[in-house]
Amino acid sequence: MGDRRITDHPILDFDEGEVIHFTFDGKPMEGREGDTIASALHANGVKVLGYHFKTKRPRGFYCAIGNCSACLMIVNGKSNVRTCTEPLLPGMVVEKQLDRGVPDDV
Amino acid sequence: MMYDIDLVVIGGGPAGLMAANTATEAGAEVLLLERDGHLGGQLVKQTHKFFGSEKQHASVRGIDISTMLGDRLDSFGERATVWKNATAIGFYEDGVITVDHDGIYKKVKPKRVVVATGASEKFLSFPNNDLPGIYGAGAVQTMMNVYGIRPGHRVLMIGAGNIGLIVSYQLMQAGVSVAAIVEGLPQIGGYAVHAGKVRRAGVPILTSHTILRADGKESVERATIARIDRTWNAIPGTEKTIECDVICISVGLTPLAELLWQAGCEMRYIPSLGGSVPLRNNCLETTVKGVYVAGDVTGIEEASAAMVEGHLAGLEAAASLGFKGDRYSEERKDCMEQLAALRSGPTAEKIRTGLACAECL
Amino acid sequence: MLINTGVPTREQIERRLPSPERRARGPYAMVECFQEIPCNPCSTSCPFDAILPMGDINEIPMIDHDRCTGCGVCASVCPGLAIFIIDESVGDGTASVTIPYEFRPLPEKGETVRAVNREGCVIGDAIVTRVLLSKKTKTPLVTIRVSDGLVHEVRFFNLIDDKAVSDATSLKRKEEPITVDSACASDDDEIILCRCEGITLRTIRDLIREGYTTVDEIKRISRAGMGACQARTCGPLIAAEIARMTGQPISEIQPSAHRAPVKPMPIEFFLGGDSE
Missing domain, CATH: 3.50.50.60 (FAD/NAD(P)-binding domain)
Structure with a gap:
């Protein structure tokens, strides 16, 4: 899935940032420094970020800038994280969200 | 605690950066709130060369304009404070703005506000x-x-x-x-x-x-x-x-005006400007005294117009606090002329009609 | 027409051409900007003042071909990439076109490429004679040589193995018209208006028929617009649907009330607060 990363661009220079390891639904994945959670998932070919709690339809991001909230996921056990703007950090445990989300300490 | 400051600019895109730069230069103490982790708003993804004239950095790519404006704000040092990862989540009628700054709840009560929150993308039904x-x-x-x-x-x-x-x-x-x-x-x-x-x-x-x-x-x-x-x-x-x-x-944008509704600004639905926009006077001040607007939140236009509006709103907000330099009149006139030029062609006809309805104060 | 197709007419092009004498004399700029838009870098950048100053920045650029040397500065600054340098003075049955080309990979001098017209169709072959890079504008200018009969048609080129670009041109011809079951195509149950709360167009239409005719009423009864995005995505669509079904002008449909906070926040956030 490495072909999703742009390496040669006429205007922009993309530095090969440090590799960041994280997991998605238990699967180990690699992102790059500078990624958001959603961009790293997309680079790994993951478009489905969860399923709607009511309609059960697959859910992906729409705006990618923190407006639409279609990208909410569970990150390190915490629900409703806006993954399109949340920076990816080493060791993050990212999971699809299937419900409205629950408070972390319940 | 409650933060007291001359001017809060909400949004660090082309309009907000210009407003913050202009007001700081005029002598006001400015706090800029940017929802993202970096300044520039949507300029950071504009890899194409801009239209317009030299004054709006024509032929320079949006990404480079973003850096130029951000560097200028940096150069003011302590006179301009920037909170990144800071979302203004509420704007109350007593003038208090509540902020989520890196997960911490903060309250700000500025003397003047420039709302430059931009727009969001429209969705389509099929x-x-x-x-x-x-x-x-x-x-x-x-x-x-x-x-x-x-x-x-x-x-x-x-x-x-x-x-x-x-x-x-x-x-x-x-x-x-x-x-x-x-x-x-x-x-x-x-x-x-x-x-x-x-x-x-x-x-x-x-x-x-x-x-x-x-x-x-x-x-x-x-x-x-x-x-x-x-x-x-x-x-x-x-x-x-x-x-x-x-x-x-890509079926258009709509102004991101929630904070203006909350503040009690009078709004009007103007289709050619993308949705509900604040009524304002020719200083870009809304019906709520001390609340100024600039950029796409005033109606959807090109980023070049957003920068000039930001300049004007920053200039006027600072002037209303007494920070009025020798060049105030000249700068104001220049902004008006630039806006008129950007909006004078046939491709801007809809914008002109829309603005005539919004600039009625 | 230009505004229907994005391609200028032959007449528009011909009116821009300099005199035959000037064309035979050496390279010249061909400014293919036919619409009044607020933009003037071509005229302010010309080192020879050949592109006349614009009183109003919306003016269409006018060029004095006696001053123009075909240097290409305007072609590299034009934000619309609408200026080409044409050289018909070679006299060996070929002519050259210089094209602002912001793609990767760049061709090499001497390489054969496919010459493409303004509509994206391949109309012949061309040889790359120069690749000029600019650190400042980051818009490379690529000069290609074509047979002189094609010089007023060719405005782009495809690399011979350029997958991305050739895909775009070839695949469009693969589209086979198919018939869709029209009942299925208008299935309101598959149209989601409020993504956050998962509310379909059918639900919204049923509610409007039942007499819920403001965005706020629909929000209270169905939760549409009450979710995580706070109606940023669905609000305009619901208002438009009310307008369509009730016949009211959309300007009279009030959006739902906007209250703080603009995004959902956990209660503990409000209990915190800073004490700097």
């Missing part, structure tokens, strides 16, 4: 419009130009306004193929030169066409489009299936 792989055009631009990630292999673009045309071109620059650009109107809405760039690179622009539906198991696999008649109904027999893994929606 069957399976929520399938993963259906993205706003701006989202695709962010993925490619900020994070360096191709959104897919083959894209169908909905909308032939400037954003639809520019993003189609940028997709090709990133090595993604664009199957077609579909536009409901009988003519192309964006600049002809942008249309020319994508046409010669092999992308058909299908005017008087619409998307009927998207299909795919877990994400987009294909779209069905059709020609439409004058009443926007699909003409039977003209349906076509297009294989694609991304559908990009």
Whole structure:
């Protein structure tokens, strides 16, 4: 899935940032420094970020800038994280969200 | 604690940065709130060269303008404070603004406010419009130009306004193929030169066409489009299936004006400006005294106009606090002239009609 | 027409051509900007003042071909990439076109490429004679040589193995018209208006028929617009649907009330607060 990363661009220079390891639904994945959670998932070919709690339809991001909230996921056990703007950090445990989300300490 | 300050600018895009720069330069103490982790707003993904004249940095790419404006704000040192990862979440009638700053709840009570919150992308209704792989055009631009990630292999673009045309071109620059650009109107809405760039690179622009539906198991696999008649109904027999893994929606923007509603500003729905916009006077002050506006939140326009509006709003907000330099009148006149020039051509006719309804104070 | 197709007419092009004498004399700029838009870098950048100053920045650029040397500065600054340098003075049955080309990979000097017209169709072959890079504008200018009969048609080129671009041109011809079951194409149950709360167009239409005709009423009864995005995505669509079904002008449909906070926040956030 490495072909999703742009390496040669006429205007922009993309530095090969440090590799960041994280997991998605238990699967180990690699992102790059500078990624958001959603961009790293997309680079790994993951478009489905969860399923709607009511309609059960697959859910992906729409705006990618923190407006639409279609990208909410569970990150390190915490629900409703806006993954399109949340920076990816080493060791993050990212999971699809299937419900409205629950408070972390319940 | 309650933060007391001369001026709060909400939004660090082209309008907000210009407002903060101008007001700080005039002598005001400024706090800029930026929701993202970096300044520039949507400039950070504009890899194309801007239109306009030298004063609005014409022929410079948006990404480079973003750096220039941010560096200028930095150069003021302590006189301008920037809170990044800071979302203004409430604007109360007593003038208090509540902020989520890096997860910490803060309250600010400024003497003046410039709201430069920009816009959000409109959505479109068609069957399976929520399938993963259906993205706003701006989202695709962010993925490619900020994070360096191709959104897919083959894209169908909905909308032939400037954003639809520019993003189609940028997709090709990133090595993604664009199957077609579909536009409901009988003519192309964006600049002809942008249309020319994508046409010669092999992308058909299908005017008087619409998307009927998207299909795919877990994400987009294909779209069905059709020609439409004058009443926007699909003409039977003209349906076509297009294989694609991304559908990009570029059907316009709408001002992100929640904070203005909360503050009690009088608003008016003006279709040609993208939605509900604040009424304001020729200093860009709204019906709530001390609350100024600039950029797309005043009505959707090009970023060049947003920068000039930011300049004007920053200048006026500072002047109303007594920070009025020798060049105040000159600068004000210059801003007005630049805005008039940017809005004087035939492509800006709708904007002019809309503004006439919004600038009525 | 240009505004329907994005491609200028032959007449528009011909009116821009300099005199035959000037064309025979050496390279010249061909400014293919036919619409009044607020933009003037071509005229302010010309080192020879050949592109006349614009009183109003919306003016269409006018060029004095006696001053123009075909240097290409305007072609590299034009934000619309709408200026080409044409040289018909070679006299050996070929002519050259210089094209602003912002794609990767770049061709090499001497390489054969496919010559493409303004509509994206391949109309012949061309040889790359120069690739000029600019650090400042980041818009490379690529000069290609074509047979002189094609010089007023060719405005782009495809690399011979350029997958991305050739895909875009070839795949459009693969589209086979198909018929869709029209009942299925208008299935309101598959149209989601409010993504956050998962509310379909059918639900919204049923509610409007039942007499819920303001965005706020629909929000209270169905939760549409009450979710995580706070109606940013669905609000305009619901208002448009009310307008369409009730016949009211959309300007009279009030959006739902906007209250703080603009995004959902956990209660503990409000209990915190800073004490700097």
